[in-house]
Amino acid sequence: xxxxxxxxxxxxxxxxxxxxxxxxxxxxxxxxxxxxxxxxxxxxxxxxxxxxxxxxxxxxxxxxxxxxxxxxxxxxxxxxxxxxxxxxxxxxxxxxxxxxxxxxxxxxxxxxxxxxxxxxxxxx
Amino acid sequence: xxxxxxxxxxxxxxxxxxxxxxxxxxxxxxxxxxxxxxxxxxxxxxxxxxxxxxxxxxxxxxxxxxxxxxxxxxxxxxxxxxxxxxxxxxxxxxxxxxxxxxxxxxxxxxxxxxxxxxxxxxxxxxxxxxxxxxxxxxxxxxxxxxxxxxxxxxxxxxxxxxxxxxxxxxxxxxxxxxxxxxxxxxxxxxxxxxxxxxxxxxxxxxxxxxxxxxxxxxxxxxxxxxxxxxxxx
Numbered sequence: 001x002x003x004x005x006x007x008x009x010x011x012x013x014x015x016x017x018x019x020x021x022x023x024x025x026x027x028x029x030x031x032x033x034x035x036x037x038x039x040x041x042x043x044x045x046x047x048x049x050x051x052x053x054x055x056x057x058x059x060x061x062x063x064x065x066x067x068x069x070x071x072x073x074x075x076x077x078x079x080x081x082x083x084x085x086x087x088x089x090x091x092x093x094x095x096x097x098x099x100x101x102x103x104x105x106x107x108x109x110x111x112x113x114x115x116x117x118x119x120x121x122x123x124x
Numbered sequence: 125x126x127x128x129x130x131x132x133x134x135x136x137x138x139x140x141x142x143x144x145x146x147x148x149x150x151x152x153x154x155x156x157x158x159x160x161x162x163x164x165x166x167x168x169x170x171x172x173x174x175x176x177x178x179x180x181x182x183x184x185x186x187x188x189x190x191x192x193x194x195x196x197x198x199x200x201x202x203x204x205x206x207x208x209x210x211x212x213x214x215x216x217x218x219x220x221x222x223x224x225x226x227x228x229x230x231x232x233x234x235x236x237x238x239x240x241x242x243x244x245x246x247x248x249x250x251x252x253x254x255x256x257x258x259x260x261x262x263x264x265x266x267x268x269x270x271x272x273x274x275x276x277x278x279x280x281x282x283x284x285x286x287x288x289x290x291x292x293x294x295x296x297x298x299x300x301x302x303x304x305x306x307x308x309x310x311x312x313x314x315x316x317x318x319x320x321x322x323x324x325x326x327x328x329x330x331x332x333x334x335x336x337x338x339x340x341x342x343x344x345x346x347x348x349x350x351x352x353x354x355x356x357x
Binding site: 004007008011012014015018019022023027028029030031034035036037038039041042043045046049050053055056057058059060061062063069072073074076077079080081082083084087088090091092095 | 126127128129130131133134167168170171173174175176177178179180181182183184185186187188189190191192219220221222223224225226228229230280284288289290291298301302305306309310312313315316319320322323324326327330331332
């Protein structure tokens with residue numbers, strides 16, 4: 001594994017650790033409902049600050065259950081991850097194709113002037 | 125982070141919508157110009173939008189014992205400048221408001237203002253200043269993404285405190301309350317976002333040197349070569 005890949009893996013590991021530590025250390029234990037969304041807590045805070053406040057508009061569509069909601073969140077993440085993977089896959093493929101083409105070209109040039117060059121790129 | 129549907133009084137909702145609209149309109153213009161003049165950047169634009177999509181779908185636990193999610197707007201702001209991120213961020217917020225009942229249409233203006241306008245601009249400003257003082261690329265990217273993420277939630281806190289000042293301690297009292305919910309929770313998540321943005325930027329430096337040079341992220345000179353080598357080593 002080269003140094004580059006190692007650094008990338010360390011970055012991912014630190015992110016994972018940052019997500020797992022609050023759970024592992026039980027940082028939500030002091031709450032009645034640990035690890036709820038900050039936006040839901042903000043709603044509670046609003047009702048504390050202004051007990052008379054009534055939301056004056058409701059979402060046009062609301063996922064009927066927590067399962068459907070998590071499915072839609074997963075869909076959102078999947079779309080994003082898919083596009084990112086497509087981008088990097090395409091870039092990698094293009095770069096490899098270019099490298100092969102250059103190698104082939106060089107080999108062809110070498111053949112043309114009669115210098116024994118490397119055979120065309122393997123598996124090209 | 126998003127303010128839930130109906131949770132801003134109508135006057136505030138309209139005001140934030142009016143404040144955000146010009147940025148988004150300007151952003152749409154920048155985006156169409158970018159795509160027309162550099163059709164080859166469409167793919168990277170898509171990737172920047174995709175990054176926001178992934179990150180804002182990831183609800184992560186934090187030290188305060190509650191969950192929140194990163195925004196992913198720093199990357200696109202650094203690559204394509206903040207106006208374009210205003211559009212990509214708005215698309216993400218619309219998706220969440222319409223399909224997930226996360227955020228809302230009446231609070232869209234306020235949420236766009238925090239996540240798609242202030243976040244990208246603040247992150248971009250920090251990145252630019254650090255680069256001017258020759259801070260290494262990846263350190264500047266980390267700080268930019270960190271600030272883009274955290275400033276978004278600070279703005280959300282201000283927006284809510286303006287709408288719901290504390291009966292006793294007023295605006296500042298409410299600000300403290302909302303900031304302790306949003307901003308403190310967000311600090312470790314902003315670190316995560318910074319690290320993930322650095323990761324994606326490293327992959328981009330390896331795979332899309334030409335594109336990054338054209339966008340001015342890598343300089344076409346000696347300095348950029350040493351930086352590329354530092355990553356490629």
